[in-house]
Amino acid sequence: MASGQLSRAEALACAGCRHACHVMLYCDTRTQLFGRIPIRHVVLMQMRFDGLLGFPGGLVNPSEETLEAGLSRELSEELGVALPISVEDHVDSCHAPSSSSSSRQLITHFYVKKMEEEQIREVEKAAASTATDHGQEVLGMVRVPLYAMQGGDGGLASFLSHSFIGNARSQLIDSLLSLNLVSSAELQKALANSLKIHENAAEDLRAATETLLKLTCSGNKQFDPQQHNPAHA
Numbered sequence: 001m002a003s004g005q006l007s008r009a010e011a012l013a014c015a016g017c018r019h020a021c022h023v024m025l026y027c028d029t030r031t032q033l034f035g036r037i038p039i040r041h042v043v044l045m046q047m048r049f050d051g052l053l054g055f056p057g058g059l060v061n062p063s064e065e066t067l068e069a070g071l072s073r074e075l076s077e078e079l080g081v082a083l084p085i086s087v088e089d090h091v092d093s094c095h096a097p098s099s100s101s102s103s104r105q106l107i108t109h110f111y112v113k114k115m116e117e118e119q120i121r122e123v124e125k126a127a128a129s130t131a132t133d134h135g136q137e138v139l140g141m142v143r144v145p146l147y148a149m150q151g152g153d154g155g156l157a158s159f160l161s162h163s164f165i166g167n168a169r170s171q172l173i174d175s176l177l178s179l180n181l182v183s184s185a186e187l188q189k190a191l192a193n194s195l196k197i198h199e200n201a202a203e204d205l206r207a208a209t210e211t212l213l214k215l216t217c218s219g220n221k222q223f224d225p226q227q228h229n230p231a232h233a
């Protein structure tokens, strides 16, 4: 078992721990993007209220309900459909990186559920229409692009360079690999390109900050750029 990982039983025996359960819903597809790029699989994630990408799910209190019942309850709120989750869908449990928001250790439980393409479409429709969390805790469902395009920068590489909650990025990468949805060579390339995209994004953000300062200056004659941007001092 990889470091930080626990069996389901060990995780449940942890006195005083908080538990969060999340699931990766996915299906196979024959659809091709622009009629030529095979999409191969639809993998669902969501844009959370905090601007981070994560999987559907949430906190569960095992003294009140099973992990799987708790996860199903969270899915009803976030996706607007009742999806039964079973112990067989459980992939792993691990200690989450410590956060300052709570002194109680968080254990994240991860599940994977394969569905039919039509069921995934129904989930997407319900998530944007009947789900109570839509537009609040959940800003929208997103599909993970698993292909590479634009010389390798587009698609999966670009997606992986976004910001994820907790260990959601490694949950995604581990699942893509273990379910053979993407080969390890493709993943390695995507991650290498992702790192480059990250470096360019830092440049972009610096340029955007400069532009904002200039705009603010021209709109406000009282504004002193040297006070607001130490780089100009």
Ligand SMILES: O=c1[nH]cnc2c1ncn2[C@@H]1O[C@H](COP(=O)(O)OP(=O)(O)O)[C@@H](O)[C@H]1O
Pocket (backbone or CB within 6 Å): 020, 022, 053, 054, 055, 056, 057, 058, 059, 096, 106, 108, 137, 165, 166, 167, 168, 171
């Ligand atoms: O997709 C995920 N993978 C792994 N951990 C996650 C994911 N989403 C959230 N978490 C972690 O679990 C905690 C609780 O999750 P979430 O915010 O979904 O619960 P809630 O909706 O019940 O408040 C988060 O604070 C975060 O640390």
